[in-house]
Amino acid sequence: xxxxxxxxxxxxxxxxxxxxxxxxxxxxxxxVYVAVGGTxxxxxxxxxxxxxxxxxxxxxxxxxxxxxxxxIAVFAGVVACVxxxxxxxxxxxxxxxxxxxxxPRRWKEAGTLALFYLFSSLIVWVLPLAAPAGTIFEQLAxxxxxxxxxLLVFADYVxxxxxxxxxxxxxRSVQLLTRRLTAVLAIFIILQLIFFGLHRLYALYYEGADxxxxxLPLSQILVESFIVLFADLALIFLYEQIRRHSPA
Numbered sequence: 001x002x003x004x005x006x007x008x009x010x011x012x013x014x015x016x017x018x019x020x021x022x023x024x025x026x027x028x029x030x031x032v033y034v035a036v037g038g039t040x041x042x043x044x045x046x047x048x049x050x051x052x053x054x055x056x057x058x059x060x061x062x063x064x065x066x067x068x069x070x071x072i073a074v075f076a077g078v079v080a081c082v083x084x085x086x087x088x089x090x091x092x093x094x095x096x097x098x099x100x101x102x103x104p105r106r107w108k109e110a111g112t113l114a115l116f117y118l119f120s121s122l123i124v125w126v127l128p129l130a131a132p133a134g135t136i137f138e139q140l141a142x143x144x145x146x147x148x149x150x151l152l153v154f155a156d157y158v159x160x161x162x163x164x165x166x167x168x169x170x171x172r173s174v175q176l177l178t179r180r181l182t183a184v185l186a187i188f189i190i191l192q193l194i195f196f197g198l199h200r201l202y203a204l205y206y207e208g209a210d211x212x213x214x215x216l217p218l219s220q221i222l223v224e225s226f227i228v229l230f231a232d233l234a235l236i237f238l239y240e241q242i243r244r245h246s247p248a
Contacts, residue, residue, distance in 0.1 A: 017091035018225035018232075021084060026221075028080040032056065035072040043212040050206045050220075057129040081121060085113035092160045095236050112166050113159050119166075120155075123148045151177060153184055157239045176242045183238055191231055198223065 029052045033045055036059045048055045060073055089109060124145045131141040155173040158164050164172055177184055202220055206212065 014091065014094060014229055015225060017087055017094070018228045019221065020087050021228070022221045022225050024080055024083045024087070028076040029055075031076040032060075032069075032073045035069045036060065042214075046212040046217050047206050049217070050202065053125060053129060057133070061126075061129050062133075077121065078118065081117040082110070082114045084117050085110050088156065089113055089160050091232065092157060092236060095233055096161070096240065109159065109163070112169070113156060115166050116152075116155055116159060116169065120149070120152055150184060150188060153177060153188075153235065154239050154242075157236055161239075161243075176239065179242050179245070180238060184235075187231065187234060187238075191227070194227060195224075198227075 026049065029049050030045070033048055033055070034040070039045075056073070060070055089105075128138060128141040128145050131138040152170060152173050154176045155169045158169040158172045158176070159166075162169075162172065198220075202216070205216055
């Protein structure tokens with residue numbers, strides 16, 4: 001963690017990568033929000049964005065049907081995955097090395113990374129929401145999503161740094177995880193506690209105010225982006241440590 005912090009303070013511009021990702025996510029949800037007929041009002045949109053996955057469940061998944069709104073949501077999700085791949089690949093290399101590349105090195109790398117983010121998003125986010133609320137199936141889906149998220153924690157790093165294809169990258173992530181399971185679980189637990197605390201804190205302001213002040217979502221984006229960046233720093237350095245002692 002000390003090395004991760006040293007890298008962060010020496011490369012303070014790294015914060016712009018997760019900030020860009022936050023903007024991509026915000027615009028993707030805006031497309032979904034407008035498509036399902038949400039009120040075009042600043043405060044209403046920001047409140048919906050605060051619990052965006054619950055909004056998606058209520059408006060798209062609760063009464064699942066093939067509609068233009070669902071098509072727009074799927075398209076927005078795919079575009080977000082592609083842009084995420086285009087941003088996170090150079091972020092990983094900027095963390096691990098001295099350069100600041102502006103794009104993935106190869107289109108194949110960007111495609112594989114986008115496919116992984118699409119797959120992980122479907123399993124980790126959409127699957128729990130598709131299960132009936134308040135049932136054992138919802139709890140089971142949430143448990144599966146958590147296990148998959150832990151198993152694939154190194155997969156995107158493997159795609160970028162080792163150049164593996166989709167399925168080999170998944171297997172490699174599981175292999176690396178087994179060598180530092182305790183450390184990865186500790187990071188996951190800490191992140192879950194931090195994000196839960198932040199969610200409860202910001203909920204007091206989103207739910208209690210008549211209108212949403214512009215600095216509230218901006219501060220939330222900045223704080224969460226910093227946490228995501230620090231998590232990537234810690235996980236990439238852990239990944240590099242494991243890889244040095246683990247044959248490919």
